[in-house]
Amino acid sequence: MKTHALSGELNVKGLSKWYHIKGQPPVHVLDDCSFEIEPGKLTVVMGTSGCGKSTLAYILCGYLNPDRGQVVMDGQQVKEPSSSRIMVFQETALWPWMTVLDNVIFGPLAAASIGKEEATRKAMELLRKFGLSEFKDKYPSQLSGGMKRRAELAQALINSPKVMVLDEPFRGLDVMTRELMQEYYIKLFEETRLTTVFITSELEEAIFLADRILIMGGTPSKMVHSLEVDLPRPRTFDVLASERYLEIKKEALEALYGDSMQHFV
Numbered sequence: 286m287k288t289h290a291l292s293g294e295l296n297v298k299g300l301s302k303w304y305h306i307k308g309q310p311p312v313h314v315l316d317d318c319s320f321e322i323e324p325g326k327l328t329v330v331m332g333t334s335g336c337g338k339s340t341l342a343y344i345l346c347g348y349l350n351p352d353r354g355q356v357v358m359d360g361q362q363v364k365e366p367s368s369s370r371i372m373v374f375q376e377t378a379l380w381p382w383m384t385v386l387d388n389v390i391f392g393p394l395a396a397a398s399i400g401k402e403e404a405t406r407k408a409m410e411l412l413r414k415f416g417l418s419e420f421k422d423k424y425p426s427q428l429s430g431g432m433k434r435r436a437e438l439a440q441a442l443i444n445s446p447k448v449m450v451l452d453e454p455f456r457g458l459d460v461m462t463r464e465l466m467q468e469y470y471i472k473l474f475e476e477t478r479l480t481t482v483f484i485t486s487e488l489e490e491a492i493f494l495a496d497r498i499l500i501m502g503g504t505p506s507k508m509v510h511s512l513e514v515d516l517p518r519p520r521t522f523d524v525l526a527s528e529r530y531l532e533i534k535k536e537a538l539e540a541l542y543g544d545s546m547q548h549f550v
Contacts, residue, residue: 292324292359292447292480293322293324293325293358293359293369293446293447293448293479293480294321294322294323294324294358294359294480295321295322295345295356295357295358295448295480295482296321296322296356296357296358297318297319297320297321297322297345297354297355297356297357298319298354298355298356298357299317299318299319299353299354299355300315300317300318300319300341300344300351300353300354300355300356301313301315301316301317301318301351301352301353301354301505302314302315302337302340302344302349302351302352303352313505314337314340314505314506315337315340315341315344315351315505315506315507316503316505316506316507317354317507318341318354318501318506318507318508319354319507319508320499320508320511322448322480322482323480323496323497324480325478325479325480326480326481326496326497327474327481327483327494327495327496328481328482328483328495328496328497328498328499329483329484329485329490329491329494329495329497329498329499330342330482330483330484330485330498330499330500330501331484331485331486331488331491331498331499331500331501331537331541332500332501332502332506332541333501333502333541334486336501336502336504336506337501337505337506338452338453338484338501339375339452339484341484341501342372342450342452342482342484343372344356344363345363345370345448345450345482346363346366346370346371346372346450347363347364347365347366347367347370348366348372350364358370358447358448359447368392368396368398368444368445368446369446369447369448370446370447370448370450371441371442371444371446371448371449371450372441372449372450372451372452373434373437373438373441373449373450373451373452373454374452374454375452375453375454375456375457377425377433377437378437378440379425379433379436379437379440380425381424381425381426382424383424383425384421384422384423384424385412385417385420385421385422385423385424385425385428385436386405386408386409386412386421386422388425388436388440389408389411389412389436389439389440389443390404390405390407390408390443391440392440392443392444393407393443393444396444398444404443407443408421408439408443409421411438411439411442411443412436412439414439414473415435415436415438415439415469416435417432417435417436417439420432420436429462430457430458430459430462431458431462431465431466434454434455434458434466435466435469437454438469438470438473442479446479447479447480448479448480448481448482449479449480449481449482450481450482450484451470451481451482451483451484452484453484453485453486454466454483455467455485455490456485456486463490464522467490467493467494468522470494471493471494471519471520472519474494475518475519475520483495488534488537488538488541489525489534491537492514492516492525492530492533492534492537493520493522493524493525495514496513496514497511497512497513497514498511498512498514498537499511499512500512500537500540500541502540509540510540512533512536512537512540514533515529516529516530516533
């Protein structure tokens with residue numbers, strides 16, 4: 286599997302976004318939102334519910350265009366979706382009438398980027414990595430929640446993206462499955478150093494995964510706080526008991542709590 290440790294740099298400059306609903310005043314979601322995503326790093330984006338995290342993810346991937354500002358990846362402005370930026374959504378993106386294998390190979394075959402033999406070889410390599418090779422002929426309804434998420438990671442990675450954007454991908458999983466998926470993804474990241482933007486509302490998940498945490502705040506939202514997570518890698522859940530983890534958690538809570546109170550008022 287290809288890696289892109291030195292590619293996938295994102296520069297976000299002055300993003301503003303309104304939603305226009307017929308018969309209602311425009312909803313201003315993002316305002317002058319600016320930040321950078323370092324290549325080969327795992328950056329977590331956090332913020333209060335409804336602050337525009339998913340809107341931001343759609344803009345990063347080219348599914349939505351901002352009303353003002355721009356996103357630049359590796360020197361090129363992002364204007365439309367591309368296989369160089371792959372998104373894993375909150376809800377499953379697996380086609381229910383396709384087998385696991387057919388779901389994984391669908392993207393590259395639809396794009397005609399590689400032939401079916403090569404796509405199948407790559408898919409089986411990924412399914413073995415995620416412990417799903419024995420389930421290649423199963424349908425999504427026959428998989429557990431964690432297995433579906435692993436299949437979706439394979440579905441994304443077969444496209445050899447430069448950037449992965451994950452929008453609360455483990456929300457709705459039970460605690461044990463969620464922790465297993467966090468371990469799966471952190472091992473994958475530490476192996477590939479694939480530039481990752483990970484959106485979550487769970488602080489422990491954010492600190493465990495991140496190289497840096499960006500916190501959104503305000504109404505409309507922008508980036509209000511940046512926090513470096515200098516915990517050692519490779520990372521295990523043992524770091525959650527470290528003194529440094531508690532210091533990072535305290536700083537993050539202060540930033541999140543302050544914005545939450547303003548949002549509430």
